Amino acid sequence: MKVEGTYTLPAPRDKVWALLNDPGVLARATPGVKKLEPQGDDMFKATIELGIGPVKGAYDGKVSITDKVPPERMTLRVEGGGKPGTIRATGELRLEESEGKTVVNYTGDAQITGLIASVGHRLIGGVAKQMASEFFKALERELQKR
Amino acid sequence: MAVAHGMGHSVKRKEDARFIRGKGNYIDDLKLPGMLYLDIVRSPYAHAKITAIRAEKALAIPGVLAVITGRDLDKYGLAWMPTLMSDRQMVLPIDTVLYQAQEVAAVLATQRYIAADGAAAVEVDYEPLPVVVDPKKALRPDAPVLREDREQKTNHIWHWEVGDRDATARALEQADVTVEEDLYIPRIHVASIETCGCVAQWDSVDGKLTLWMTTQAPHAIRTVVALVAGHLGLAEHKIRVVSPDIGGGFGGKVPVYPGYVVAVAASVLTGKPVKWIEDRMENIQADSFARDYHITAELGAKRDGTLTALRFKTIADHGAFDAAANPSKFPAGLFSICTGSYDFQSAFVEVDGAYTNKPPGGIAYRCSFRVTEASYAIERMADIMAHELKMDPAEFRLKNFIRPEAFPYKSPLGWTYDSGNYQGALKKAMEMIGYTALRREQAEKRTRGELMGIGISSFTEIVGAGPSHSFDILGLKMFDSAEIRVHPTGKAVARFGTKSQGQGHETTYAQVIAHELGIPEDDIAVEEGDTDTAPYGLGTYASRSTPVAAAAGAVAARKIRDKARKIAAHLLEASESDLEWERGKFFVKGSPQRAKTIQEIAFAAYTNHPQGLEAGLEAVAYYDPPNLTFPFGSYICVVDIDKGTGEVKIRRFVAVDDCGNIINPMIVEGQVHGGLTMGLAPALYEEITYDDDGNIRGGSFMDYLLPTSMETPRWETANTVTPSPHHPLGAKGVGESATVGAPAAIANAVIDAMWHLGVRHIDIPITPWKVWKVLRQNGVTE
Secondary structure, three states, X not given: OEEXXXXXXXOOHHHHHHHHOOHHHHXXXXXXXXXXXXXXXXXEEEEEEEEEOOEEEXXXXXXXXXXXXXXXXXXXXXXXXXXXXXXXXXXXXXXXXXXXXXXXXXXXXXXXXXXXXXXXXXXXXHHHHHHHHHHHHHXXXXXXXX | OOOOOOOOOOOOOOOHHHHOOOOOOOHHHOOOOOOEEEEXXXXXXXXXEEEEEEOHHHHOOOOEEEEEEHHHXXXXXXXXXXXXXXXXXXXXXXXXXXXXXXXXXXXXXXXHHHHXXXXXXXXXXXXXXXXXXXXXXXXXXXXXXOOOOOOOOOOEEEEEEEEOHHHHHHHHHHOOEEEEEEEEEEEEOOOOOOOOEEEEEEEOOOOEEEEEEOOXXXXXXXXXXXXXHHHHOOOHHHEXXXXXXXXXXXXXXXXXXXXXXXXXXXXXXXXXXXXXXXXXXXXXXXXXXXXXXXXXXXXXXXXXXXXXXXXXXXXXXXXXOOOOOOOOOOOOOOHHHOOOOEOOOEEEEEEEEEOOOOOOEOOOOOOOOOHHHHHHHHHHHHHHHHHHOOOOHHHHHHHHEOOHHHOOEEOOOOOEXXXXXXXXXXXXXXXXXXXXXXXXXXXXXXXXXXXXXXXXXXXXXOEOOOOOOOOEEOOEEOOEEEEEEEOOOOOEEEEEOOOOOOOOHHHHHHHHHHHHHOOOHHHEEEEEOEOOOOOOOOOOOOOOHHHHHHHHHHHHHHHHHHHHHHHHHHHHOOOHHHEXXXXXXXXXXXXXXXXXXXXXXXXXXXXXXXXXXXXXXXXEEEEOOOOOEOOEEEXXXXXXXXXXXXXXXXXXXXXXXXXXXXXXXXXHHHHHHHHHHHHHHHHHOXXXXXXXXXXXXXXXXXXXXXXXXXXXXXXXXXXXXXXXXXXXXXXXXXXXXXXXXXXXXHHHHHHHHHHHHOOOOOOOOOOHHHHHHHHHHOOOOO
């Protein structure tokens, strides 16, 4: 499953980049994240709670940030599993500055298995889009706090 | 007083007395003292290596007794089991899973819900492997080989062909007109109202296994258990398989599923009865599927409309294991009936089986072994050719039908059709529906831009497997059997090797015996499904019960009548040749008052039997059919298409069936109604698809759309009668005719409504979304 989109954040690129590299911010901003424990080297242990349609459950997994080119781009990898199934996702974020604002282009690819995939498949696309939008809105709130 | 109705009467179904009162006895109704429960851990991945299975958390739950894995079963040589098609299948995997929802481990517990909690607590580590869901990609040389256990390092399972390849190629080259179309018949599921399950009870004192099981073929299962587990001390005389009331089979209850095997192993290990019942999603996601044929079909014809040649090339997607339930010599079932009702000079058909990361199967879902696939393909193509030739589809069919005087007819693909009158059935259907007026209406509506279509399907079925020279399952010849015992008071018990799943055998078999012996139906108890009491038979599927087992019943009854004649001669002090039979009694020629009823004869068989003759009145018959039977019919469907939504509305559907002489018209009508609804289902609604990662789409009733009474149109049914010349009662099977014939009639009607727009074909299921898209592609906007 693929998702892509753009979101414009009202701050310069360096500021957005710093935000994206703050585990505390990531934990607060990412929908469903209950815990995000840094393991060093941009690796995190994560606990996520998610509901897709009728399939609700908790997932344990790891999040890692790779291919960093500050402040232009980074790749996020998420791997996790729980009773409702498993997920392996990669997402690339590209940051462009334009008139003091930052345009974030994101593309992602997810492999999902199990009950979330077989029962929730009609909803996953919509849920993913919604989560992306919630994530960026949360980042915007974080920006206002600073 | 009870009356013997015999054949041709709508005798009320004996079994309904218990079914409509909720007194049926299904597998999950069975509760034994001390019974344990099994639940199954299933794979979330379509293809993965299992790196670890951790049972600790499951075993910590009070009431969880054991977690069984493939490695445990492997110690007893039970990690794999044979399929019916010379392949083998994992019971539980040792290190690799090959499809989503595959069984990974089993949890044994004291309660059903504790077993489910246990299954959820088992932790399994997987390493995902590349997934292949498209059989065409699976057959490419660079595709990952899915079945590492096989010697042949390819996903190609088998190639099967029949007919004259060269002559057909020449005929197609020389044809004035040829048409070619890719037809995909999607993967569907029987979705019977009752899921699969069993109760296994091992008696460690007697060393006897009793297995109550949702099976359409209890005797064959007994033999399979003895062959597979013989090395563990299970001998066939110590195995009893009981098939209780079954809530729909449709072919899905022919195979052996891993849960059955694990339940037996668990019972033997613990010495306690073990119950395993699937839930709905397990049933749809993991049990054998049906169809999944990718057909490239070609027809050739002369300019005057005479069909000359047929060539079908097919790729069959069998999933991870070839667990189809076809007769052994027919890997593509009876698909070679695909020349249908038409007289072709030459034909050639080939099928290649492929492995993919999907559940196994290829079972005969109410399709008489791939006859739905064959019939859909030829009937779709006949319509395409008729339209291409600008001929009326009815006129085209009438021109190309095999003539009534041509029977027995030898088809170019090797079948000998027993009898038929295809013109008669189609003309009757046309008359019933008012065909000429409908075509006029269609032409008028077209001028106003309205979309109305008329679709015909004139199918030929092939049922009653089958003659022992060609038909076997695992070497067991496909005869069937009947044993009749007439008691001293003239009542009887009759046991058969088949097993009803709703077909009404308790009624129809009693009618056959009543017809032959004059004993009232109410005085005959019909029993099936218990291998300790019933004679050996191959079971009920592929519409074989009437062609094979009812024939055995008639033959056994006639043996009894022959003996009754000797007893009657003794009682009447007449010579046997002076006696005449009238249903229910023998009388002396010329003096009808000198008569003995079958009841009087039965009493004498035990109280006053003639010297030199054995006492008693019973007979057994094992019937080996000389040929299959070839029921047929013509269906006409009228649809209106909503241009705004793409919705197909079935306005009328007329079904004329010919199944030879009819035992019970009411039951035939019921079979046809059910079959038509199951033919409507794949035409407009049902399909199981997979995403690129092998995730099932259509694995629950939220996504797998069964037609309900809201979607089902009013069926208008009728019959013509062309008896089978070789069947003792002149009867043919009928249980699957409608499922075989209906999908093409509906699809043909939809395309007929849109042909003038340039639409040649839409793959089933024809959903509103597909129609809407096609209409917009062809310039229709509202």
